[in-house]
Amino acid sequence: MKCKICGRGEGVEGTCDRHAEAERKLREHFNVWAERTGLKWTEYLEAIIKNERTGKLVKEVATHLLQNGG
Amino acid sequence: MAHHLLVCEKPSAAKKIAYTLGGRGVCRIGQGLPFYRFQKDGDTITVVSALGHLYSPVQQGKGWSFPVFNLVWKPASGRRVKRFLDEIARLAKEADSFISACDYDTEGSLIAFMILRNACGGADAKARRMKFSSLTRDELLRAYEKTSELDVPVINAGMARHEIDWIFGVNVSRAIMDAYSFNTGGFEVLSAGRIQSPTLDALCKMEDEIDLHIPDPYWTSAAEIRFLSSGETANAEYSKNPILRKGEGEELKLRCEGSSGTVRRVEEGELTIPAPHPFDLGELQREAYRVFGFQPWRTQKIAEGLYLEGLISYPRTSSQQLPPSIGFKGILTKLGMNEAYKESVSSILNYADSGRGLWPRQGKKSDPAHPAIHPTGIKPNKLRADARKVYDLIVKRFISTFGPPARKSFKTIEVELERGDVFKVEAGSVSDPGWMKHYAPYVKIGGSRLPEAKEGEAARAEKVWVEERFTDPPPRFNQSSLIRFMERNGLGTKSTRAEIISTLYRRGYISGSSIHVTDLGRGVIEMLRKRFPDLVSIGLTRDLEERMEGIEEGREAYSSVIIRGAETIKGAFERMISELEAAGAEISTLVDGLRDQRGKIGPCPSCKNGYLKIVRSRKTGKRFVGCSNYGAGCNFSAPLPQRGTIKATGEACRACGYPTVLVIGGWAKPWRVCLNPGCPLRVKG
Numbered sequence: 193m194k195c196k197i198c199g200r201g202e203g204v205e206g207t208c209d210r211h212a213e214a215e216r217k218l219r220e221h222f223n224v225w226a227e228r229t230g231l232k233w234t235e236y237l238e239a240i241i242k243n244e245r246t247g248k249l250v251k252e253v254a255t256h257l258l259q260n261g262g
Numbered sequence: 263m264a265h266h267l268l269v270c271e272k273p274s275a276a277k278k279i280a281y282t283l284g285g286r287g288v289c290r291i292g293q294g295l296p297f298y299r300f301q302k303d304g305d306t307i308t309v310v311s312a313l314g315h316l317y318s319p320v321q322q323g324k325g326w327s328f329p330v331f332n333l334v335w336k337p338a339s340g341r342r343v344k345r346f347l348d349e350i351a352r353l354a355k356e357a358d359s360f361i362s363a364c365d366y367d368t369e370g371s372l373i374a375f376m377i378l379r380n381a382c383g384g385a386d387a388k389a390r391r392m393k394f395s396s397l398t399r400d401e402l403l404r405a406y407e408k409t410s411e412l413d414v415p416v417i418n419a420g421m422a423r424h425e426i427d428w429i430f431g432v433n434v435s436r437a438i439m440d441a442y443s444f445n446t447g448g449f450e451v452l453s454a455g456r457i458q459s460p461t462l463d464a465l466c467k468m469e470d471e472i473d474l475h476i477p478d479p480y481w482t483s484a485a486e487i488r489f490l491s492s493g494e495t496a497n498a499e500y501s502k503n504p505i506l507r508k509g510e511g512e513e514l515k516l517r518c519e520g521s522s523g524t525v526r527r528v529e530e531g532e533l534t535i536p537a538p539h540p541f542d543l544g545e546l547q548r549e550a551y552r553v554f555g556f557q558p559w560r561t562q563k564i565a566e567g568l569y570l571e572g573l574i575s576y577p578r579t580s581s582q583q584l585p586p587s588i589g590f591k592g593i594l595t596k597l598g599m600n601e602a603y604k605e606s607v608s609s610i611l612n613y614a615d616s617g618r619g620l621w622p623r624q625g626k627k628s629d630p631a632h633p634a635i636h637p638t639g640i641k642p643n644k645l646r647a648d649a650r651k652v653y654d655l656i657v658k659r660f661i662s663t664f665g666p667p668a669r670k671s672f673k674t675i676e677v678e679l680e681r682g683d684v685f686k687v688e689a690g691s692v693s694d695p696g697w698m699k700h701y702a703p704y705v706k707i708g709g710s711r712l713p714e715a716k717e718g719e720a721a722r723a724e725k726v727w728v729e730e731r732f733t734d735p736p737p738r739f740n741q742s743s744l745i746r747f748m749e750r751n752g753l754g755t756k757s758t759r760a761e762i763i764s765t766l767y768r769r770g771y772i773s774g775s776s777i778h779v780t781d782l783g784r785g786v787i788e789m790l791r792k793r794f795p796d797l798v799s800i801g802l803t804r805d806l807e808e809r810m811e812g813i814e815e816g817r818e819a820y821s822s823v824i825i826r827g828a829e830t831i832k833g834a835f836e837r838m839i840s841e842l843e844a845a846g847a848e849i850s851t852l853v854d855g856l857r858d859q860r861g862k863i864g865p866c867p868s869c870k871n872g873y874l875k876i877v878r879s880r881k882t883g884k885r886f887v888g889c890s891n892y893g894a895g896c897n898f899s900a901p902l903p904q905r906g907t908i909k910a911t912g913e914a915c916r917a918c919g920y921p922t923v924l925v926i927g928g929w930a931k932p933w934r935v936c937l938n939p940g941c942p943l944r945v946k947g
Contacts, residue, residue, distance in 0.1 A: 200851075214474055221476040228479050229508050245477035245732050 197256050207253075214249035215257075234258065265306045267357035267382070268392075269350070269374045271364040274570045275397070276311035279363055282402045282572075283307065295349050308357060310350050312364070316343055317376040319428040328436040329835045331828050333428055335376060347381045354382035360389040361409060366631055367578055368814070369757060371413050372420035378412075386412060395588075395632045396575040398640065419814040423755075426806060426827040430456040433831055434797055438789065441846035453769055456803055457754045457762050459790055462771055462779070463798035464747060466787045468739060469779045477732035480504040481511040484727060485518060485685045487677050489525070490720040494713035498677060498685035504731070511728035514683065519726040523679035525719045533690075535668040537697040539582045539625030540634035541659055543756045544749050546577065546652075549659070551742035553704050554651055558745050559760035564652045565635070572640050574656055578757045579632035582625020584663070588633055590620050594661070596639025603657060606700040610664045622663035636660045658701050665697025673712045677721045685723065687712060738776045752804040789848050794834045802830065863887055863910045863937070864921030868898035874921055874937065876908060887923075887937055900937040917943040 194200065195208035207215065218240070225236050237254045240246050246254075270276035276298065280288050284300030284307065291297055298309040315338065322332040337343055354360070360382060362374030371391070378386040390409035394401045434454040483500035505511045541549070546565060547558040556564070565577035575588075584590070591611075598607035614620040625634070637657045645653060672690035679685070691709025692698065698705050715721075739747065741763055748759045766772045771783030779787075787798065796802050806827060812818030863874040872891030879886065884904055889896040902908060907926045911934065915922050920938035936943055 210470070210473070217474055217476055221478060224478050228506055240476065243477050243732060245475060245735055247471075247473040247475040247735060249473040250476055 197252050210249055211253055214247070214253045218250055218253055218257075263304050263306070264359050265308070265357045266359045266361055267354055267385075268307060268309045268361045268363045269377050269382075270309060270311045271314065271370050271373055272570070273311040273313070275363075275365070276309050278397050278570060278572060279402060280307075280309040282397065282399050283309075283406055292349075295345055297349070297353060308353055309363070310353055311346075312350075312373050312377055313343065313346055315369070315373055315376075316347060317380060319425055321432070326436065328433045328440065329832055330433060330436075331429060331832075333425060335380070337380075347377075350377060350381045351383075354385060357382075360385040361392055361406075362389055362412060363392045363405075365576060365578070366391075366393045366395065367576070367757070368416055368420040368423070368755075371416045372424070375412065375417045375420075393631075394576075395579075396638045397569065397572040398638045415814050415816050418820040419810050422810050422813055422820050422823050425824055426810075427456050429824075429827055429831055430454075430797065431458075433835065434459075434790070434794060437793075437835065438786070438845070453765075454786065454790060454794075454797060455762075455765075456797070456806070457748075457758065458765060459787070459794075459798050460751075460800045460803050461744070461748060461753055461762060462766060462783055463787050463791070464751075464800070465739060465744070465766075465772060465777060465779050466784055468736060469784070472735045472738065475733075475735035477734070479508070480506055480731055480733070481508065481728050482731060483511060483514055483729075485723040486725040487685060487687065488722050488724050489713050489715050490722065491716075492714055495724065496675070496687045496689075496713050498675075498687040501676070501684040501686050505728070508730075515726045515728050517681050518679050518683050518685075518723050520723065521680045522720065522722050523677050525675060525715050525717050525721055526678040526684065527674070527676040528715055528717050529674045531672055532693065533670045533672060535670060535696070535698075537623040537663050537665045537667060538659060538701070539623050540584050540636060540663050541656060542580050542582045542625070542627055542629070542634055543577055544580070544745055544759075545582065545625075546635055546656065547745055547760065548742045549704070550652055550655060551740070553655065554648075556648070556652070557741050557760075559741075559764050560648070561652060562760050564649050565656075567649060568645075568653055568656075571642070572638060573642050573653060574638060575634075575636050576632045577635050579629045579635060580627050580756050581629035581632055581634045582627045584622045584624065584634050584636055584660075588636065590622065590664070593637060593639040594620075594664070596641070597637060597657060597661065600641055602654075603661060606658075606661045610661055610700070613666055614664065618666075620664060622660075655704060658704060662697040662701040665700050668692060668696035668698045669694040670709070675712060675715045677723075679723055738778070740776055744777065751800050752807045753800065755807075785848075789845060792848075793837070793845050796830055796834055863923060864912070864914070866891065866896060866898055867920050867938070869894075869896035872896050872898075874898070874900075876902065900939060903935070915941055915943060917941055 195211055196206045197211045198208060200208060205212065222233065222236055225231055231239060237258045240254045241251055241258070268279065270279055273296070280298030280300065284298065284302060288298050288300045291299060300307055317335045318338050319333040320336045321330055322334045337347055360378055362371065362378065364370035364374040375386055378389045389412055391412050392405040392409055394405040431453070438454065482503045483505060485498050485500070486495055487498045488495045500514070505514070543562065543565070547561045550556040550561040551558065562577065565574065568574045569577055594607050594610060597603045635656055637653070637660055642653060669692070670690050671693040672688070675687045677685050689710040689712040691711065692707045695707045698707050744763060745759050748754050753759070754762050766783070770780055771786065772779055790798050806823070809818050809823045809826065813820050813823060863876065866872040866874050866889040869889060869891050872889040874887050875890055876885055877888040878884070885902050887900040887902055889898045902923070903925050909924045909926060911922045911924050913922055914920065915936040915938065918936065918938045918941045920936050920941060922934050922936050924932050924934055926932045
């Protein structure tokens with residue numbers, strides 16, 4: 193099955209290895225953000241997309257999650 | 263009366279060595295391929311030049327296959343190389359004694375050895391070696407009078423390095439090109455190498471970290487503190503930075519702004535900064551990048567030019583140490599005759615006379631063949647602007663190494679506010695520049711001053727601010743930091759690192775001065791990681807480098823190192839051959855995707871749902887623009903210039919709305935072309 197974000201590679205749950213790793217990190221860091229800022233999940237995704245330091249793959253995953261209802 | 267044939271590495275070195283040894287009696291013979299002849303102590307000396315490596319490893323026999331391990335050393339291709347070798351062979355017949363006068367390093371030793379063995383009828387058996395670190399008269403005369411035997415272990419190490427690199431580079435490149443061809447029937451130049459691939463792999467890992475970076479928020483606080491006795495103010499940092507909760511920062515601001523406090527502690531101290539050590543090649547490349555923005559390959563080229571002019575010592579060295587045998591005082595005295603360095607030299611000599619002696623600060627790294635890079639003292643006549651800069655940097659660094667340490671004073675003032683929050687003011691300035699004044703303008707001498715304050719005196723936080731910050735991704739490599747990374751990880755040699763980085767750029771695997779890995783570079787590495795994990799392993803490369811150093815030091819046998827390299831690659835190929843189809847599919851998806859991306863010009867103005875792409879006519883071989891819907895009936899086409907690179911601009915023509923392309927050629931400024939043959943604006947843009 194092709195990655196639903198980049199259309200390349202193959203992965204177990206519909207994303208390639210690199211996007212799967214980005215999603216894992218994105219979920220892991222939500223705890224840090226929630227504790228420090230009190231943001232909710234969708235607010236967190238929006239903040240991550242807006243931040244210029246965010247990595248390309250993480251931005252792609254966050255955008256995909258946001259467009260698909262988180 | 264003997265006839266000596268001196269073999270030099272480059273034409274400029276041959277000229278310099280000939281005129282330095284022979285003086286006015288030198289006779290230059292020939293035009294395109296000059297050689298030099300003169301008499302010395304009753305002997306005839308002929309000085310000839312190579313053009314760098316005239317021999318290289320090639321496949322024994324014909325055919326394209328892999329794995330291939332049968333290699334032979336043959337003359338490099340090209341008519342110029344053949345003419346050089348014919349001339350050397352002719353002159354060798356007149357000589358009865360042979361001397362290698364190539365640069366004293368692995369490559370130089372190998373260049374001369376190959377010429378002596380192959381073009382001079384096996385003269386390597388009786389040849390002698392001149393060993394020198396600079397092209398100055400004294401050193402060349404000494405090297406000529408005290409020649410030694412050829413440095414066979416060094417030559418073997420050089421041969422092993424070239425052969426291993428050939429086995430890795432040729433086989434892996436052929437494997438990935440074959441895999442692509444197997445799958446598509448097409449051809450694409452793709453390459454991999456023993457040093458190139460682990461370097462690219464490291465760049466990809468860094469790119470991964472950047473792509474996966476999540477910036478975590480944190481806050482820092484600072485305050486403007488007024489010292490009430492003097493009325494002076496200074497900015498102070500909160501002592502418990504970073505703050506890890508947004509609310510905490512807001513509370514701190516409310517609590518501290520406008521509140522009073524006292525100076526809790528004042529601490530003053532002094533720091534000693536020792537003189538810098540002299541340059542090895544890597545350090546020179548990094549420093550030239552820092553102060554002038556020169557890319558490492560450019561600095562290396564300039565430094566090699568300065569060496570050939572006799573102005574500096576041999577630059578391809580890993581030594582950061584200067585032995586007294588180079589004559590510190592003599593060099594400094596000669597440099598002192600140059601108005602630009604007169605004052606610094608006189609100050610250094612006075613410092614030495616005051617009882618400290620004339621001793622440079624030595625670095626940790628050493629090189630058995632050459633000392634650290636240093637000026638020879640010869641005054642430059644006319645240098646290009648960039649060479650003048652590098653020369654000045656080397657001279658000032660050399661002088662500074664003899665200088666006294668610099669001293670920096672620092673001061674810290676801690677202020678405790680009413681509720682126990684502490685803010686700290688810190689500053690420092692150079693109190694005694696020491697060696698720094700000899701290295702200016704390449705080092706900053708200055709600092710900031712702090713207000714006078716005494717412990718117990720009253721203070722107030724006039725303003726408090728809290729800033730939101732985010733953790734940064736790791737910095738991208740630039741050419742300078744990549745050289746340092748390669749050095750630390752034993753990737754390549756001091757002479758090859760800059761060239762390997764240039765190859766990565768040329769192949770289109772990396773781009774930009776702040777290095778980005780391209781999709782092509784990533785695709786190649788992902789395939790190599792999967793199919794040839796050993797090839798991207800820093801461990802394997804380092805192991806082979808250590809073994810090659812072992813050959814040079816007599817610890818390892820040349821043949822065992824070659825066998826180890828060949829065995830490594832053979833194992834990887836056996837796996838690769840069984841998966842050729844799968845590997846080919848991966849590469850072709852990657853290459854075709856990239857070609858597709860590169861070839862796309864813009865939307866088709868005729869059918870509206872296809873896209874325009876560059877097509878080459880099978881009949882005439884000429885290129886033109888066609889529509890991707892050609893098979894579905896769209897016949898749109900537009901002519902293209904046949905020379906130069908075509909790049910899509912992504913912009914529509916302002917007059918007719920058709921897509922435009924940029925034509926980039928060496929003969930003129932890039933120009934913009936509208937793809938509508940009837941467009942009124944089809945002029946240079």
